[in-house]
Amino acid sequence: MTPGSNIPLTATSVTVDVSAPVRLDVSGLLLTADGKVRSDDDFIFYNQPTGAGVAYRSGGGSAPDAIVVDTASVPAQIEKIVVTASPDAAGQTFQGIEPTATVRGAEGQVLATFTPPQLGAETALVVVEVYRRNGAWKARAVGQGYANGLAGIATDFGVSVEEEPAAASPAPAATTPAPAPAAPDPRAAMSTPPPAAPPAAPQAAPAAPAPGSGKINLDKGRVSLQKNQTVSLVKGGRPLLSQVKMGLGWEPAFRGKDIDLDASVIAYGPQRNQLDSCYFGRLSILNGAVKHSGDNLTGEGGGDDEVIVVDLGRLPADVSGLVFTVNSFSGQKFTEVAKAYCRLVDAATDEELVRFDLTSAEPQTGVLMAKLIRQYSGEWEMTAIGDFVKSRTVRGMVKPGAQAL
Incomplete structure (x- = not known):
């Protein structure tokens, strides 16, 4: 598949796994018509592996992690499930890494594959989405990158990520630069904003591109x-x-x-x-x-x-x-x-x-x-x-x- 392309899904059960040369964390978010989650329960990952018609499946380190969608069990108000991936190592980008999403049918047969092109400073990706259109289900290749990690994706889709306050520590020596703060992991601390809260600003701006690359x-x-x-x-x-x-x-x-x-x-x-x-x-x-x-x-x-x-x-x-x-x-x-x-x-x-x-x-x-x-x-x-x-x-x-x- 290429970015933006889609395929019809005839089976009620579909699995999307994401593989790469490094270990990836794979997650799924259930989104309503406004592109937001209903609550924290709609964020599916290794520490919250089941939701309404959607489940996380670990590869155990020997196989890629996956998101499994039972379309017959997805609530009517959910219009799409986005599958995300981020390198397991803190701060690692997709530079030099080519993740591949594989969409599989109920019997494990390959329906489509997708490798997002031209990745660089991104630390998290919306790789594929499984969505409902006029009563039928489809899978679409996305490949949208975020330079601020999974926290950026979670914020875009309505999850409010609470940053933990930094612990007090002595000032570092002049010769030792202070490390940049890592983006918070929304799986560690997250809550859904109240209905009256304004929508979060998009967080998808990539880091400054290297010469000859970028958008x-x-x-x-x-x-x-x-x-x-x-x-x-x-x-x-x-x-x-x-x-x-x-x-x-x-x-x-x-x-x-x-x-x-x-x-x-x-x-x-x-x-x-x-x-x-x-x-x-x-x-x-x-x-x-x-x-x-x-x-x-x-x-x-x-x-x-x-x-x-x-x-x-x-x-x-x-x-x-x-x-x-x-x-x-x-x-x-x-x-x-x-x-x-x-x-x-x-x-x-x-x-x-x-x-x-x-x-x-x-x-x-x-x-x-x-x-x-x-x-x-x-x-x-x-x-x-x-x-x-x-x-x-x-x-x-x-x-x-x-x-x-």
């Missing part, structure tokens, strides 16, 4: 991305759900030499499965939600060489990701290309929203330029990729594109 939005205007950096297509707190244009451009690296490159986009479903591809030989896909401007045979002229128009609001619900690629059908290498770039433009205003310039090239015939991923909350995120592959056609980009999601 930003469009509030400050045009964004220039580095490789592997992500921008959320949100402005003023509202997701961009209008028509956008992905412009791709290039110039010959040597004067007087034409360069024939082909821009394409591959649409993927929840299982990273190819749904369709839009390129010079297929100029419209997904009932016109994605359209191609046509082939540019030389790369000459200013501005975008080829444009792919995407109507985000018209994309079918099963489209969870789009990967934009460029290929050299004639076999010319990208070391013969200068100034290759892609840019996302608001089709209504022609305002450039995001730009990614390739700063280096490799002697290959294909490049994965960028991807658009639909998030569980509905907004889209764009990530600069910039990975080179050996392929002269879009057909050869399908597998590496899926791996890049």
Whole structure:
């Protein structure tokens, strides 16, 4: 699965386990329509292993911990169960750790797997949610990270975490820096705020990203991305759900030499499965939600060489990701290309929203330029990729594109 994708659940019993190279604490929260728990009883973890239709199952150290949901026993006022994970070691982040959630049916069969992409400073994750929609149950891949641990997740979902007062201690020596206070563990001290209390402020802001990573939005205007950096297509707190244009451009690296490159986009479903591809030989896909401007045979002229128009609001619900690629059908290498770039433009205003310039090239015939991923909350995120592959056609980009999601 990819972030935001979902699968139907036909069995009444479903298990979500989360594995990683390190020991993880796995929890589940039962949420009502307002996205909050009803009481502390709706927070299920190792020290409170059973709730209304939801149970915690320990792996005993030899298997991953899991949350088990009996959908037939979940109270009617509960709309979703979120499954969270955090490293067992205090202060440890998900940097270098790739947790994988596995959704299993009643007999233990694998229904789907999900590995959240691009983790860094996060110390807790909402990994998967099991939710009710129009009387049917589904599982959705989420992958939302929190830099303030499980306490941040608990606070977001209505659990008030009571911090224990620090014990008095002598002042440390000047040469010994005082350790930063750890985020409180909501499983140690928690209570549900009274109904009159205002909702807690969101706690999901990540730590400052390292260069070339992290996530930003469009509030400050045009964004220039580095490789592997992500921008959320949100402005003023509202997701961009209008028509956008992905412009791709290039110039010959040597004067007087034409360069024939082909821009394409591959649409993927929840299982990273190819749904369709839009390129010079297929100029419209997904009932016109994605359209191609046509082939540019030389790369000459200013501005975008080829444009792919995407109507985000018209994309079918099963489209969870789009990967934009460029290929050299004639076999010319990208070391013969200068100034290759892609840019996302608001089709209504022609305002450039995001730009990614390739700063280096490799002697290959294909490049994965960028991807658009639909998030569980509905907004889209764009990530600069910039990975080179050996392929002269879009057909050869399908597998590496899926791996890049």
